[in-house]
Amino acid sequence: xxxxxxxxxxxxxxxxxxxxxxxxxxxxxxxxxxxxxxxxxxxxxxxxxxxxxxxxxxxxxxxxxxxxxxxxxxxxxxxxxxxxxxxxxxxxxxxxxxxxxxxxxxxxxxxxxxxxxxxxxxxxxxxxxxxxxxxxxxxxxxxxxxxxxxxxxxxxxxxxxxxxxxxxxxxxxxxxxxxxxxxxxxxxxxxxxxxxxxxxxxxxxxxxxxxxxxxxxxxxxxxxxxxxxxxxxxxxxxxxxxxxxxxxxxxxxxxxxxxxxxxxxxxxxxxxxxxxxxxxxxxxxxxxxxxxxxxxxxxxxx
Amino acid sequence: xxxxxxxxxxxxxxxxxxxxxxxxxxxxxxxxxxxxxxxxxxxxxxxxxxxxxxxxxxxxxxxxxxxxxxxxxxxxxxxxxxxxxxxxxxxxxxxxxxxxxxxxxxxxxxxxxxxxxxxxxxxxxxxxxxxxxxxxxxxxxxxxxxxxxxxxxxxxxxxxxxxxxxxxxxxxxxxxxxxxxxxxxxxxxxxxxxxxxxxxxxxxxxxxxxxxxxxxxxxxxxxxxxxxxxxxxxxxxxxxxxxxxxxxxxxxxxxxxxxx
Numbered sequence: 001x002x003x004x005x006x007x008x009x010x011x012x013x014x015x016x017x018x019x020x021x022x023x024x025x026x027x028x029x030x031x032x033x034x035x036x037x038x039x040x041x042x043x044x045x046x047x048x049x050x051x052x053x054x055x056x057x058x059x060x061x062x063x064x065x066x067x068x069x070x071x072x073x074x075x076x077x078x079x080x081x082x083x084x085x086x087x088x089x090x091x092x093x094x095x096x097x098x099x100x101x102x103x104x105x106x107x108x109x110x111x112x113x114x115x116x117x118x119x120x121x122x123x124x125x126x127x128x129x130x131x132x133x134x135x136x137x138x139x140x141x142x143x144x145x146x147x148x149x150x151x152x153x154x155x156x157x158x159x160x161x162x163x164x165x166x167x168x169x170x171x172x173x174x175x176x177x178x179x180x181x182x183x184x185x186x187x188x189x190x191x192x193x194x195x196x197x198x199x200x201x202x203x204x205x206x207x208x209x210x211x212x213x214x215x216x217x218x219x220x221x222x223x224x225x226x227x228x229x230x231x232x233x234x235x236x237x238x239x240x241x242x243x244x245x246x247x248x249x250x251x252x253x254x255x256x257x258x259x260x261x262x263x264x265x266x267x268x269x270x271x272x273x274x275x276x277x278x279x280x281x282x283x284x285x286x287x288x289x290x291x292x293x294x295x296x297x298x299x300x301x302x
Numbered sequence: 303x304x305x306x307x308x309x310x311x312x313x314x315x316x317x318x319x320x321x322x323x324x325x326x327x328x329x330x331x332x333x334x335x336x337x338x339x340x341x342x343x344x345x346x347x348x349x350x351x352x353x354x355x356x357x358x359x360x361x362x363x364x365x366x367x368x369x370x371x372x373x374x375x376x377x378x379x380x381x382x383x384x385x386x387x388x389x390x391x392x393x394x395x396x397x398x399x400x401x402x403x404x405x406x407x408x409x410x411x412x413x414x415x416x417x418x419x420x421x422x423x424x425x426x427x428x429x430x431x432x433x434x435x436x437x438x439x440x441x442x443x444x445x446x447x448x449x450x451x452x453x454x455x456x457x458x459x460x461x462x463x464x465x466x467x468x469x470x471x472x473x474x475x476x477x478x479x480x481x482x483x484x485x486x487x488x489x490x491x492x493x494x495x496x497x498x499x500x501x502x503x504x505x506x507x508x509x510x511x512x513x514x515x516x517x518x519x520x521x522x523x524x525x526x527x528x529x530x531x532x533x534x535x536x537x538x539x540x541x542x543x544x545x546x547x548x549x550x551x552x553x554x555x556x557x558x559x560x561x562x
Contacts, residue, residue: 037391163409166401170387176354176380177457178372178406220392224437229392 029234054079
């Protein structure tokens, strides 16, 4: 641990790495909470894998066609927003086939990315760092963009807290109140896309879902209200990313994977721990009884 | 004579090509207390959603307070079927009831003082004010149901629509809930969906039988034989019961219902 602290004091790239983790964690707490309670983790996974397509296209355009403004992070932002719009429109219009479409977007985005990277000279070995993250490669320029995304995501998440809460709790009721549910849903998917981009720089494309959901899941065992869940999830996420990096440093382990294993271990301990005492039998475990479909339930002698 | 709260004319609704509701004509007057009864899949909830404007009719018209349902929405309080709410959602009772204050217009930023006061008033009406800071997840089934009614009341509606409000309650809680609704009915028009005609008929003023077509009965008309016919033998109701315009008929025999 002291070795990590020394390195942190001496190396700018280590400080960038820690800062990137913290920046990503705050957005992760806010948006990850919405994602978990709205149950769109699978959509977040699809968006994150699509990012490889954007990164690949950006690298290809920059190396082969000399488009210098096509940075991987910008490509990632565009791909993520595009995926969010496609999935959002499809899930709103054609409800029956939404999982098929989400899965297809997931795979096609990745496949496109692999093809682009394959055709870009000299970048094949970088594939691993995009897939599993390489937090030590974060540049000051990336940090500024990340900070900008962070401010936008958090401001939006807080400003629209009430309608997003209503959307996540009971979409149909919100619609009956006249709220523009479709618009807010698309908006939430865009926030998800931007947050996923932030997290990809920390843990990579494949591990994003874990960092998006595990801190929230841990927070869910303690929080009684949605905003508490957000604050706690952000704190847990900061702890996981910083401590994970510290653990990874001395043995030279990949930071992204270490962060996720740490988060997963904490989640397991909390999940098992909360099952054991059964202090809240009314609120834990039991799913609501099925109703409405059982005609014999209401038989009463008259 | 004031204008009716709800006026439905020649309404039909088809879902995926199959007719769910056919040629429905229904008028609900102010301060009526109506129950939609009928078998599952008969179109009770569909009719409720048409009144809310969540669904658009295939043919015919729905007017609520003389306007289209989407325009009338601010005056409608709605309680959906309990099953669609996650009972473990991290929110306090106040958080949940405050959701009754979202609207078409401004939802940005925090709720205002007027919103909170409306919510507290709604919580007092359902006798949950003392529970306002409790997590929603810690409430009992009956309290949760009352919190969702408070959420509908928080909008300060003139018309209250409730979909299966007693579905998860035991008999005692059910009586309590109907008592509450009876009080609310002194100033609100109430429509509720139920598949329990016998119990409901003690409280409501009219019963609307919904099974593709719609037949209206004032509660005074409901006789023991009719309850027997609709609900005495559940199996018979599910397969043979007809709600026809010329009265209630049973299956193949086609004998007329006592009250028609």
